[in-house]
Amino acid sequence: SQQGEEDPQALSIQEGENATMNCSYKTSINNLQWYRQNSGRGLVHLILIRSNEREKHSGRLRVTLDTSKKSSSLLITASRAADTASYFCATVRNAGNMLTFGGGTRLMVKP
Amino acid sequence: DAGVIQSPRHEVTEMGQEVTLRCKPISGHDYLFWYRQTMMRGLELLIYFNNNVPIDDSGMPEDRFSAKMPNASFSTLKIQPSEPRDSAVYFCASSPGHRNTEAFFGQGTRLTVV
Numbered sequence: 001s002q003q004g005e006e007d008p009q010a011l012s013i014q015e016g017e018n019a020t021m022n023c024s025y026k027t028s029i030n031n032l033q034w035y036r037q038n039s040g041r042g043l044v045h046l047i048l049i050r051s052n053e054r055e056k057h058s059g060r061l062r063v064t065l066d067t068s069k070k071s072s073s074l075l076i077t078a079s080r081a082a083d084t085a086s087y088f089c090a091t092v093r094n095a096g097n098m099l100t101f102g103g104g105t106r107l108m109v110k111p
Numbered sequence: 112d113a114g115v116i117q118s119p120r121h122e123v124t125e126m127g128q129e130v131t132l133r134c135k136p137i138s139g140h141d142y143l144f145w146y147r148q149t150m151m152r153g154l155e156l157l158i159y160f161n162n163n164v165p166i167d168d169s170g171m172p173e174d175r176f177s178a179k180m181p182n183a184s185f186s187t188l189k190i191q192p193s194e195p196r197d198s199a200v201y202f203c204a205s206s207p208g209h210r211n212t213e214a215f216f217g218q219g220t221r222l223t224v225v
Binding site: 030031033035041042043044045048050088090092096097098099100101102103104 | 115142144146153154156159161166167202204206209211212213214215216217218219
């Protein structure tokens with residue numbers, strides 16, 4: 001079963017614009033992670049935010065976490081055509097090391 | 112390290128045949144995960160191992176699916192007999208031994224059962 005749900009399911013923007021994707025989850029977590037998947041490829045880890053953190057940055061990526069609302073957002077600033085991919089959030093609960101994925105957001109960045 | 116290695120990359124088989132998917136995790140990683148990805152159901156965790164021991168197999172769809180990890184460098188996912196609804200991309204991933212770390216994914220095996 002999926003722990004997280006991404007919103008929107010699909011997003012189309014112009015190069016240079018910012019892209020924001022949201023993720024909601026159901027149970028308490030130890031950390032939340034974002035992954036990227038190019039078509040036909042495996043998933044690649046982007047960023048991890050722990051349950052006691054509220055915001056994290058990595059290059060053009062900014063992730064926020066609101067544990068009271070059980071939600072997270074991924075912001076990609078100054079998007080590029082190469083950012084076109086599917087983006088997934090995944091949660092790790094406090095018990096075990098199981099990584100549970102949401103349904104993903106398909107991002108298309110038009111040049 | 113070459114990363115997580117899965118084989119084969121593509122598999123086409125007839126309904127009723129046995130299918131075996133293989134995975135070599137990153138050396139030193141204590142956790143190994145098998146996922147299945149379809150358009151309808153997204154990414155589903157099938158089973159995961161810690162130090163070669165299966166920890167949670169609640170995601171395995173039915174008895175036709177089985178997974179083993181005979182040693183720290185090799186795991187298999189077997190489907191017997193295969194059915195058309197098993198068609199999907201199967202991913203193997205591994206991660207180090209503590210919770211606040213990322214998982215590293217293989218390139219996946221695209222299985223088509225006709």
